[in-house]
Amino acid sequence: MPNVMRFILKRLGMTLVILFCVSIIAFGLIRIAPGNPAMLVLPDGAPEEAIRAMEVKLGLDQPLPVQYFRYIGGVLKGDLGTSIIYKIPVKDLIFQRLPVTFQLTVITMVVCLLISIPLGIIAGSRQGTIIDFSATMFALLGQSMSTVWMGILVIYIFSVKLGWLPSMGYGTWQNFVLPAITLGYPVAAQVTRMGRSGMIDVLKEDYITATYAKGIGKAVVYTKYAFKNALIPIVTIVGMQIGTYLAGAVVVETIFAWPGFGQLIFQAVGTRDYPLVQSCLLVSAALFAIVNMFVDILNSFIDPRITLH
């Protein structure tokens, strides 16, 4: 399908332009920061000459545009710079930490969708019942829960009071449970709501009435016709939530000492490890953009009405 190809290429081009701008922002942000990065690398009270030498070594003596093009040139060749604090290539660090975050994110996402999609659809198709009321409450509460409060609350219940699960760390399956609940609940809440309102809207459509008129049974109407259309806003919201996941991961990984990408960003920012910070910002924007692109393409497959322009 050449149409799809053109669409993908167009989206890809747009994504690249956005990422280019993000790279300028990320680079610029670090330069606004007070303090000399060269002094961070050296021990306290290093002599003036040592600081100058380090500036030259890090390329900080060059004018800003030169520094930027050196950086972006490196990025295009796959070199994201070297971390000042860890003293190893940023690329290695990010590749080390991303899978750890992905494990958490993917498991959370799968469990979250398995619970919230059926919940939302059932609630929407049985408006006004107890199931609908409970699902709505579940969703409203989830959207009002602060990640920090939720995290500490589950630690209090399951680690401090019941002693069932570890409050922090990484390695066993038990370690997954609490961070996954904390990260997943707000998203599950939103998906439930979208599913519910999507289902309600779809069931009002004329084509649903038409299928009934044709004598098709309720079960088939719901599963075959209504469900598919209620899915569209859900796919969009899940895609948009990837960004929230990445952001939420910073808080969740900090609370649960989860050695992932979020924690890496937080530490990098705290220690002013500028090559790491700018690459982390760029990578998170790239991930976000790629996911959103797939969401658009996926949506156009689910709903042929969405044109590929």
Place this chain on the structure above:
Amino acid sequence: MDKKILFSRMLKSKFFMVGAVLVLLIVLLSVFSPFIVQFDPVTNSLKDRLISPEYFASGLSGHVFGTDDLGRDIFSRLLLGSRYSLFIAAAVVLVAAFIGTILGAVSGYFGGVTDMIIMRLCDIMMAIPNLVLAIAVMAILGPNIFNLIIVLIVTSWVQYCKVTRNNVMVVKNAEFVKASQVLGAKKTHIMFRQIFPNVTTQLIILISQQFGWTILTEASLSFLSLGVQPPTPSWGNMIADGRNYLITNPWMVFAPGIALMITVLAFNFLGDGLRDVLDPKKI
């Protein structure tokens, strides 16, 4: 819409009533907190460390939720913290809504190159996850309340811009706008006097939803010690302080956590309620 109809719809919507009453209560509590607070919420008092909650055994003059690790009364800090959380959220939401609406209106009304530039700017802002950007900027600018407000504005105006733009583009083609153009009305007149009143409904709903988001984000940043700085209390940094004392006095976390939950819930209720009340389709 007629005021009478609006009022009767408000009374009928459960979400709206619960939300409005709760929000009103929270705002009043925080405004009048200096008259309720019995203890100094900021100064340490090490002899009073980690006193257990007395709840309301001795009314408001006792330590209702006990004291924290530095001997400060948690209830007093909670109330003072509410002032910071609400003030920050109000400032952020109003300024962001103002900037976003103007840009959105301009973008939607003029279209063309202006629209393209503003929309691409929105795309770029939306490309970096909000909280990640906020964390980076806060760490770089240095955490204080002014910077916190700026960062939250920078990360949230896009929403208003997008919503206003889309609505303006729809209203722009309405017949009454065409009529004004034919009659020779100025562009600013058409934009602010004729189109704008028709897009306020969506804005009001968005503002009340964004209130909750802003309070949550502020709490996360303060929790990560990138927001409101101690000894100034905020619900986020109170939760951070309390996490190591979950066994001795869990109310150090419970009090701000529950307050945060109820406040955001109240604004979410209000937002949902407003949508029901203002939706012309639901009569």
